[in-house]
Amino acid sequence: MKKETVQLDKVYKPNEIEDRLYLKWMSNSYFRGDENSEKEAYTIVIPPPNVTGMLTMGHVLNNTMQDILIRKARMEGKEALWVPGTDHASIATETKVVNMLAEKGIDKDSLSREEFLGHAWEWKNKYGGIIINQLQKLGCSCDWERERFTMDEGYHNAVLEAFVHLYNKGLIYRGHRLVNWCPASKSAISDEEVKHREVKGKLWYFKYPVLDTDEFVIVATTRPETMLGDTAVAINPKDLRYKKLIGKKIELPLTDRIIPIILDDYVDPEFGTGCVKVTPAHDPNDYEMGKKHNLEFINIMNDDASLNDNVPEEYRGLDREVARQKVLHDLEQLNLIEKIEDYTNKVGYSERGGVPIEYYMSEQWFLKMKELAQPAIKAVNDGTINFHPGHWVKTFNHWMDNVTDWCLSRQLWWGHRIPVYTCQDCNEIIVQSQEPAKCLKCGSVKLKQDPDVLDTWASSWLWPFAVFTWPKKSKELEKFYPTDTLITGPDIIFFWVARMIMAGYEFLGQPPFKDVYFTSILRDDKGRKFSKSLGNSPDPFDLFARYGTDAVRFGIMLMAPQGLDVLFSNERLEVGRNFMNKLWNAARFVTMNLTDEKYQEIDFKDVDLELPEKWIMNRLQTTIEEINQRLDKFHFNEAAKVIYEFVWSDYCDWYIEVAKTRFIEQKAELANTARAVAVHVLKKTLALLHPFAPFITEELWGYFKDQEDKDLIISHWPKVEPKFGDKQSVEQMNMLKDVISAIRTIRSSMNVSPASTADMIINHEGKNLSVLQRYERIIRTLCNIDEISYEKNIAKPDQAAVAVVRDMEIFIPLGGLVDLQVEKKRFLKRHGELSNIVKNVQAKLNNQDFLERAPENVVQKEKLKLDDLVKELAKITSNLEMLK
RNA sequence: GGGCGCUUAGCUCAGCUGGUCAGAGCGCUGCCCUUACAAGGCAGAGGCCACAAGUUCAAGUCUUGUAGCGCCCACCA
Numbered sequence: 001m002k003k004e005t006v007q008l009d010k011v012y013k014p015n016e017i018e019d020r021l022y023l024k025w026m027s028n029s030y031f032r033g034d035e036n037s038e039k040e041a042y043t044i045v046i047p048p049p050n051v052t053g054m055l056t057m058g059h060v061l062n063n064t065m066q067d068i069l070i071r072k073a074r075m076e077g078k079e080a081l082w083v084p085g086t087d088h089a090s091i092a093t094e095t096k097v098v099n100m101l102a103e104k105g106i107d108k109d110s111l112s113r114e115e116f117l118g119h120a121w122e123w124k125n126k127y128g129g130i131i132i133n134q135l136q137k138l139g140c141s142c143d144w145e146r147e148r149f150t151m152d153e154g155y156h157n158a159v160l161e162a163f164v165h166l167y168n169k170g171l172i173y174r175g176h177r178l179v180n181w182c183p184a185s186k187s188a189i190s191d192e193e194v195k196h197r198e199v200k201g202k203l204w205y206f207k208y209p210v211l212d213t214d215e216f217v218i219v220a221t222t223r224p225e226t227m228l229g230d231t232a233v234a235i236n237p238k239d240l241r242y243k244k245l246i247g248k249k250i251e252l253p254l255t256d257r258i259i260p261i262i263l264d265d266y267v268d269p270e271f272g273t274g275c276v277k278v279t280p281a282h283d284p285n286d287y288e289m290g291k292k293h294n295l296e297f298i299n300i301m302n303d304d305a306s307l308n309d310n311v312p313e314e315y316r317g318l319d320r321e322v323a324r325q326k327v328l329h330d331l332e333q334l335n336l337i338e339k340i341e342d343y344t345n346k347v348g349y350s351e352r353g354g355v356p357i358e359y360y361m362s363e364q365w366f367l368k369m370k371e372l373a374q375p376a377i378k379a380v381n382d383g384t385i386n387f388h389p390g391h392w393v394k395t396f397n398h399w400m401d402n403v404t405d406w407c408l409s410r411q412l413w414w415g416h417r418i419p420v421y422t423c424q425d426c427n428e429i430i431v432q433s434q435e436p437a438k439c440l441k442c443g444s445v446k447l448k449q450d451p452d453v454l455d456t457w458a459s460s461w462l463w464p465f466a467v468f469t470w471p472k473k474s475k476e477l478e479k480f481y482p483t484d485t486l487i488t489g490p491d492i493i494f495f496w497v498a499r500m501i502m503a504g505y506e507f508l509g510q511p512p513f514k515d516v517y518f519t520s521i522l523r524d525d526k527g528r529k530f531s532k533s534l535g536n537s538p539d540p541f542d543l544f545a546r547y548g549t550d551a552v553r554f555g556i557m558l559m560a561p562q563g564l565d566v567l568f569s570n571e572r573l574e575v576g577r578n579f580m581n582k583l584w585n586a587a588r589f590v591t592m593n594l595t596d597e598k599y600q601e602i603d604f605k606d607v608d609l610e611l612p613e614k615w616i617m618n619r620l621q622t623t624i625e626e627i628n629q630r631l632d633k634f635h636f637n638e639a640a641k642v643i644y645e646f647v648w649s650d651y652c653d654w655y656i657e658v659a660k661t662r663f664i665e666q667k668a669e670l671a672n673t674a675r676a677v678a679v680h681v682l683k684k685t686l687a688l689l690h691p692f693a694p695f696i697t698e699e700l701w702g703y704f705k706d707q708e709d710k711d712l713i714i715s716h717w718p719k720v721e722p723k724f725g726d727k728q729s730v731e732q733m734n735m736l737k738d739v740i741s742a743i744r745t746i747r748s749s750m751n752v753s754p755a756s757t758a759d760m761i762i763n764h765e766g767k768n769l770s771v772l773q774r775y776e777r778i779i780r781t782l783c784n785i786d787e788i789s790y791e792k793n794i795a796k797p798d799q800a801a802v803a804v805v806r807d808m809e810i811f812i813p814l815g816g817l818v819d820l821q822v823e824k825k826r827f828l829k830r831h832g833e834l835s836n837i838v839k840n841v842q843a844k845l846n847n848q849d850f851l852e853r854a855p856e857n858v859v860q861k862e863k864l865k866l867d868d869l870v871k872e873l874a875k876i877t878s879n880l881e882m883l884k
Numbered sequence: 885g886g887g888c889g890c891u892u893a894g895c896u897c898a899g900c901u902g903g904u905c906a907g908a909g910c911g912c913u914g915c916c917c918u919u920a921c922a923a924g925g926c927a928g929a930g931g932c933c934a935c936a937a938g939u940u941c942a943a944g945u946c947u948u949g950u951a952g953c954g955c956c957c958a959c960c961a
Contacts, residue, residue, distance in 0.1 A: 589920030
């Protein structure tokens with residue numbers, strides 16, 4: 001046993017212990033999840049951060065929560081496995097690599113696919129490990145031997161197998177369609193990757209000449225340059241104003257095209273002029289109308305959103321913005337602009353590229369979603385999968401009920417290349433995960449693989465099982481799938497969560513997880529979302545260095561309520577730091593007082609404990625219970641609060657203060673019992689706090705653990721011991737605390753120096769006498785009281801300050817120090833409060849309905865309350881009388 | 885246009901299943917360097933729980949409206 005007197009530093013210095021402990025955990029393989037274990041499994045798969053990403057405060061929040069769940073499960077004796085890894089993040093990484101190359105003066109277009117991928121892998125190998133190291137700094141107890149990357153060999157195979165499976169099932173098809181196009185990355189993107197922003201712009205009204213007349217049709221647009229691709233003008237068939245236009249044609253300005261006027265109910269006669277220019281190749285609505293009316297589809301853009309050869313020569317090659325100005329200028333010259341209005345509309349932006357998207361006709365691969373969605377919808381709505389907080393179910397349902405086909409292909413190089421091969425000789429299409437040697441139909445070896453790669457999410461949606469051996473069956477997969485809990489941000493509920501659920505059912509027939517916890521969104525103290533462009537996102541490592549990792553973890557847990565945004569500020573981390581320091585010093589105090597080793601022989605569980613010990617043990621049981629309840633519901637902030645208050649308010653403010661009187665007690669047995677209890681409670685506290693603050697708790701554990709104790713990380717999670725559930729001790733201790741506080745209040749309000757002692761008289765009614773007498777010493781020490789005498793039915797002595805505590809009066813003779821005005825003020829305030837409450841309770845008890853309908857125990861409680869209150873009020877009143 | 889959420893002390897926010905829930909931290913006031921901790925201790929001031937109806941014996945706590953704020957989704961040129 002380690003009982004030599006150890007002196008802890010006065011101030012907790014987190015940075016000296018963290019790395020050492022992490023290495024110790026690692027070298028003992030404590031993080032390992034063993035698929036051969038008999039223990040019940042508890043599994044989490046990490047939401048894989050982008051491989052080239054850096055740790056953000058969002059990651060800190062998210063991964064601390066996962067670590068809490070994993071560490072708790074491990075301590076509860078489960079086979080805990082947290083699978084870590086990173087995501088190749090196709091478009092995001094490719095963008096970064098392109099930028100990196102550009103800085104070096106290398107143009108992506110000048111490279112071959114292989115050359116580019118060489119650079120990309122180099123980049124990945126250089127930066128891919130950073131975030132992994134950062135997660136380790138945070139203390140994450142992931143099984144690093146199982147680290148996966150969404151493009152490593154086995155995973156790549158899983159992605160291709162999934163594609164082939166879905167293709168063979170007829171769910172994947174190729175189509176020439178209007179898709180969201182990101183001109184920056186020159187790729188299609190999915191609907192979910194488009195973010196709409198309000199943009200202040202203009203609404204331009206153009207005059208289109210009606211063929212063979214002198215008349216004009218007025219159409220409005222926010223995108224003047226698209227007029228070069230117009231192939232019709234539409235009006236509502238019910239719009240009588242334009243009856244005469246039916247059957248007429250338009251001379252499209254700036255071009256030599258004659259375009260028809262069509263009728264369609266889509267047009268809202270109330271909006272604008274009631275006439276709409278139709279650009280089928282560049283607008284989703286116009287696309288639909290184009291198909292319906294068999295219009296011409298004229299693609300007027302290149303893949304970078306400059307204008308192509310389908311427009312008149314003078315516009316070719318111009319960027320869309322430049323083209324817009326030129327179109328406006330040219331129309332102006334022709335006097336074809338009717339008017340210009342200010343207009344605010346929502347413009348779709350590419351999430352990654354950061355530029356307005358185009359709607360662009362192109363050949364893409366799509367996945368039919370309706371069918372896949374069904375089992376997922378069912379699971380989330382029947383409680384097979386539970387969302388926390390539950391209101392996200394509605395968001396999920398809304399999307400799922402309206403789910404559209406998923407555009408899977410991306411015109412990028414970094415990613416999983418689509419496993420579709422076309423025979424150059426006979427046009428046979430071959431879809432398989434292994435590259436075919438020759439055409440299955442004609443035997444030709446001239447096969448060409450589809451150049452596109454898959455959307456990142458088409459690989460990460462397999463994450464919960466592809467991190468194991470899927471599609472191969474194995475013990476691991478069996479043991480650890482389905483996983484238990486997913487913790488992620490609500491911003492990727494569609495991108496990832498919904499799709500993982502679909503994939504889980506489609507490929508394994510089982511849900512990928514049982515609970516999904518959606519974290520808060522972190523904002524700065526002004527309420528702005530953390531973002532790179534604003535530069536308002538703090539660097540977690542600065543914070544770790546400044547406050548200690550445990551403090552950051554604990555602080556952020558404390559401030560992260562369920563389902564709401566959280567305003568983050570460094571100040572709030574100070575709470576965490578202060579708490580760690582408090583804990584450190586409590587432990588320090590205890591070690592300093594372990595002077596008599598005999599305490600180790602005391603089995604306090606068998607002796608009849610004294611009140612303060614009974615009380616703190618009772619509080620410990622309640623605390624264990626509450627932490628369990630809160631964590632079961634994923635209320636991390638409340639669990640943190642519970643442990644915080646127990647440590648600070650119960651253990652430090654009261655028990656340790658009481659224990660001080662014990663340690664200097666003459667009777668060694670009493671002191672040693674107190675030592676034993678102090679150590680016991682502290683050890684349980686360390687265990688309860690370990691998931692939140694793993695470093696400091698493991699470190700302190702080292703000072704208190706017995707020989708048979710394992711390291712804290714694999715020690716037992718505290719169990720509630722009903723033996724210590726003595727409720728009476730709480731009642732009695734609260735009385736004692738009230739007496740002590742009342743005396744302190746008197747001393748403080750009368751400006752009695754803390755250094756000077758005073759005497760006191762307790763005027764009691766017998767009820768609390770034995771407890772008071774027995775623990776007199778505690779009162780004397782904590783209040784600096786010299787003599788205490790106990791009386792019944794005595795009047796207030798002269799020149800004494802008075803406090804009323806329950807059915808007792810406490811008199812403290814202070815001679816000239818008593819300030820009657822202060823005394824009076826205090827009593828008046830209390831009198832006011834009490835009479836209000838008494839009035840309310842009396843009214844309640846006089847209410848016939850209340851007596852009849854409220855449950856018996858509630859009525860009883862009110863009666864008892866009234867009794868106590870009336871007694872207190874009477875004493876206050878009589879004291880006030882005397883002060884007159 | 886639809887959906888969701890928020891409105892509780894000066895500030896930032898907790899309050900699970902309706903009956904000691906009116907709370908915490910920071911800030912503020914006073915006193916203390918009391919031999920674990922000044923990143924601390926003790927004591928104190930401060931709120932008709934956004935507003936209005938309703939349900940109930942009982943409502944920050946449930947229902948419905950109103951007003952502000954925020955977010956998500958949606959093709960209005």
